[in-house]
Amino acid sequence: MKEWAFAIPDAENTVRIMEEAPCLIAVLNTNQKTPFEGIENEKRIVEICDSLSIGAAIENMILTATEHGLGTLWIANTCFAYKELVDFIKTDNQLTGIVAVGFANEAPAKRPRKPFTDIVEYR
Numbered sequence: 048m049k050e051w052a053f054a055i056p057d058a059e060n061t062v063r064i065m066e067e068a069p070c071l072i073a074v075l076n077t078n079q080k081t082p083f084e085g086i087e088n089e090k091r092i093v094e095i096c097d098s099l100s101i102g103a104a105i106e107n108m109i110l111t112a113t114e115h116g117l118g119t120l121w122i123a124n125t126c127f128a129y130k131e132l133v134d135f136i137k138t139d140n141q142l143t144g145i146v147a148v149g150f151a152n153e154a155p156a157k158r159p160r161k162p163f164t165d166i167v168e169y170r
């Protein structure tokens with residue numbers, strides 16, 4: 048994935064966090080296989096719907112972990128080591144992402160947000 052080379056430093060930082068976290072939750076889409084092969088349009092629509100559900104599930108996991116005082120990282124950089132990760136997990140289901148859960152050693156300040164008016168368009 049040459050066009051993604053710019054993201055390698057970020058992926059390396061993700062690996063560091065994965066090594067430090069005591070718990071990694073692999074999130075699998077059991078309706079799909081590898082993301083590195085083409086699929087028919089019908090399957091893509093199912094995949095989009097599944098991705099929405101999976102995103103909501105991950106969000107709920109992260110909110111619940113936060114409520115329990117835990118720190119989390121939502122990881123999509125799994126694509127950089129996709130084969131190694133699915134071989135390690137021993138699955139042929141689609142690895143959608145990983146959620147790292149641990150004990151946060153920092154409490155970063157709130158990140159800046161674009162004003163609502165910049166991201167919402169009324170028609």
Ligand SMILES: Cc1cc2nc3c(=O)[nH]c(=O)nc-3n(C[C@H](O)[C@H](O)[C@H](O)COP(=O)(O)O)c2cc1C
Nearest residue numbers: 057058060061064120121122123124125144158159
């Ligand atoms: C879908 C998704 C995938 C992400 N993947 C990664 C990742 O692979 N590595 C990483 O360090 N952070 C990852 N993050 C975390 C973001 O970089 C960011 O820290 C997090 O979303 C909190 O910032 P925000 O509130 O501005 O979204 C991901 C976040 C999302 C929503």
